[in-house]
Amino acid sequence: MSPSRPPRSFTAQRTEIAASGAAAATAATLEQRPGADVLKGRAFKAALLLGLALALGGLVWLIVDALIEGGGRLSLGLIFDEGSANPEKAGLWSALLGSIYLIVGVIALVVPLGVGAAIYLEEYANKERWWNRLIELNIQNLAGVPSIVYGILGLAFIVRGPLDLGFILFAGSMTLALLVLPTVIIAAREAIRAVPSSIREGSLALGATRWQTVRRQILPASIPGIVTGVILAVSRAIGETAPLLLVGATVFVTFEPSFFDDKGYTALPVQIFQWVQRPQDEFRVLAAAGIIVLLGLLLAMNSFAIWLRNRYEQRW
Amino acid sequence: MPSRLEAPSARYGEKAISGLLALCAILSVAITTAIVISLLSPTIDFFQDVSITDFLFGTDFTPLFNPPSFGVVPIVVGTLSVTFWGLLTAIPIGLGAAIYLSEYASRRVRRIVKPTLEVLAGVPTVAFGFFALATITPVLQDIWPGFLGDGPRIFNVLAAGLAMGIMIVPIIASISEDAMSAVPHGLREGAYALGATKMRVALRVVVPAALSGIVASFVLAASRAIGETMIVLIAAGNTPNLTLNPTESIQAMTAFIGTTATGDVATGTVEYNTIFAVGSLLFVMTLVMNMISIRLVRKYREVYE
C-alpha cells in the first residue's frame, strides 16, 4: 500500500461497497438457478427467525423458569418479613428497604450532577475545544467500565481511602451513583439536544441570558426525556450486586437500614445472591421468588418510564 | 451618560451558574482519575513484591496460599473461556435476529420487538447467574452425551457461558440492527434492481456495508462479558483452574475480585493488593475494547450519516 495515497473518502467507500454488491448480484443473476435460490432464501429466512426466537426465547425461558420455581413462595410475608436463617420465615423487608434507601441516595446525587453536566456540555461548552471533547470521550468510556471496578473505586476511595466513610449505606449510594452517572448524563444530553435550536435563538433574541433560556425554555421542554433517562438509570442501579458487595452490603441483616450507621445494610439483589449460594432447596425457591419480586419492580419502573415518555413527550 | 448597551450589573449570577455547571462536567473526569488512582497505587505496591512477568505469564494463581503464587493466566483464561462460549452463543443468534429485524421484518414487528429486546436486556445479572446454576447446569448434565466424557460439574464454564450469551444477545442485536438500518436504501435498491434475492442483498450488500458497526457490537458484547461478575461468581466456580474444558469449574477475574474483597484479607498486604492488580488488568482490557468499539461505531456513522 503506497503511503502517499490520500485516505479513502467516504463516498469512495460507499461506492466500493455498492459496486461489490452489484457485482455479487450480477454474478448471482448470471448463475441463477431459481429453484435452488428460492429454497436457499427460505432456509435463510427460517434460520434468521430461529435466531430471533432464540434471542427472545432465552430471556423468556429465564423469566418463566423463575416464575415456576419461586411462584409458590410469593406471599405478603415474603415482602414484609425480615431476613432470617430459617428459610420458612425469611423475607425481603430489610433488603427492600435497603434498596429503596440506596436508590433515594442515588437519585439525590445523580440528578443534580448528571443534569448539571449535561446542561454544561450542551449549552455552555464550546464543542470545538479539546477539553470538552475529552470530557465527552471520558463519559462514553465510563459507561463501559465493568461494575465491579466501580466497587473497587468505592472500596478504595469512599469506604476507605480519602473519604473513609466506612461501610455505610450512603457509601453504597455514592458508589452506585458513580456507576449510573454516565448513563444519566448521556440521556439528559439527548433530551436537551432534542430541543430545537430555533427555541434557543428565539429566547436569546428577546434579550434573555443563557441561564434564563436554559431554566425557562430548555429544561421544561426536556424534563420528560431527562426523567425517563433517570428512571432507566435507576432501574439499572437497583439490579446491581457486585459493587455493593465490595462496599459493605452484608448478606445477613435483620433490621431496618439507615443512611449513615455502620451496622450494616443489604439490598434486594444482594439478598438474592445470598440465597442462591445456599445449597438447600428451600433457599433456591426463595431466591427464585426474590428474583420475581426484583423483576416485577423493574418492570414497573420501566413501564412507568415508558408511559411518562409517551405522555409528556414533546413532538417538535 | 452610561451606555444603554452595557450590562446593568455584572451578572455574577450567570458566571456563578456556568462555573457550577462546568464543575459538574469536570466531575466526570474526576471519576476517571479517581478510578485510575484507586487502582494504580496499590497496583504499584503490588508490583514491588511481584514481578510483572510472573503476574502476567505465571500459570499458578494461589494468592492466599502459603507460599502464594500470583500467575494470573488461570483466571484470565477462565474469563476468556466464559466469554468465548458467550460470544459463540450470542453472535449467531444476535446477528440473525438483527438481520431479520433489519431486512425482513415489517415495521410493526420491529416496533414491538426492538424495545422488548432492550427491556429484556435490563434483567439483573444475579438472575442470570441463578438461571445458569439452577436450570442450565442440570439440563446440561441431563442431556450430556456420553461420548464427550464427563458431564458438567455443578459449577462449570459452559452454563455460565450460555447464560452470558443470552445476556449479551440484545447488545449484539441492537447495535448491529442500528448499523444495518443506517445503510442507505439506495444500496439495497440497486442490488434488487439487478435481480438479487433478499438473502444475497442482506449478506453481500448490507452486512459488508454495516460491518464496522456489527464488529463494534461484538467487541462491546465481549467487553461486557469480560467485566461481568455475578454470572461467573454464581455459576462458574471460585477456584482458579487453568483449563479449556468447559465442563470444569474455573475462577474468572471478576469472581476473584468479588470473593477476595469481601473476605478476610488484611489491607495493605500483597494478597490485598492482588485485588487491585487484577482490577487494573480488567480495567485496561475493557477500556481498550470499548475504545475500539467507539471508533468503529463512529466510523459507520460518519460514512452513512
Next chain:
Amino acid sequence: MTDELRRREQDPGHDGVVDPVAREGVPIHIEGRATDASKTQARRAQEVVFDVRGVTVSYAGVPAVRDIAFDVRAREITALIGPSGCGKSTMIRCLNRMNDLIPGATVEGEILYNGENLYGPRVDPVQVRKLIGMVFQKPNPFPKSIYDNIAFGPRVIGMKGDMDGVVERALKRAALWEEVKDRLKENAYRLSGGQQQRLCIARCLAVEPDVILMDEPCSALDPIATARIEDLMLELKDRYSIVIVTHNMQQAARVSDMTAVLMPEVRDGDQTIGHIVEYADTGKIFTNPDNKRTEEYVTGRVG
C-alpha cells in the same frame, strides 16, 4: 415609490398584492414620484440608527461577506436583497449580535448603533438584543400558551407592572389581538403559520425594542399571510426602525424605503463572498439602478 404602490394595491378589485416588477425585463415607471435628490435631502435629516462600515464576517477564517457598508435610518424600512446564499442572513445577524452564538464567527469592521460601537469591549450582547429584536424565517413560538409566549420577554428582562396590559398591547400592535383574545391560554402551536409569525412579532414588540430585524419573515408563509405581515410592517414603521432580509425582491419593492443589494463573488471553487453592489433609495434600485448587476437581478435576468 412605496406610497404610490400602496395606493395602487389597496384597489379592492385585487385579492392580493399587486406585483410591480411582474414581467421580466420591464422596469416599473411610477408617475408623480418625488425625485431622488429631494428625497435624499429629506433623508439626511433623519437620524441614523445603524451605521455599518467596512464589515467583513468570517466563519472559522473563511469570509462570508466583505466590506459591507450601509445605513439604517430611524422609522424606515431598510431591505437587504440578493440571491440565496450571498450572506444576507449573516449580515443581519450581526446587527443584534446573534452571530456571537456561532463559535468561530468573527466580525471585522465597525457597526455603530446610535453612534456607539456595537462590538465595543463593554457592550453586553444581552442588552443589545433587548433593544434590537429579531423575527426569524420560520415562525418559532415557544411550547407555551400564547399569553406566556408574549410575557416571556418582559418577564426575563425584569419588566414589572401590568403583564396583562403588556400582552394586550403587543398583540394589538401585531394585529393579532382580535383573533386570539379569547384563547390566550391555548398552546401557541395551534395557531396557523401566519398567526404564529405575528405572534413572534408581538413577542418581539413586548420588550419594547428600538429596532426590529426580520430575516425573511414571510418565506415560510402563504401569500395571504405574507400580505398581512407586509401591511403590519408598514404600520410598525411609525414607531420602529425595521431591517428586513428578503429574497423576494417584489416584497422589498413594496415595503422598503432603502434597499441594499448583495451579490456573491466567486472565490476558490464553490466559495462565494457577498458584498454590496448598490445601496440606494428603493425606487432608484428598481427603476434606475446604477449598477449593472443590480439591474440584472431586479429585472429577473439573473438570480
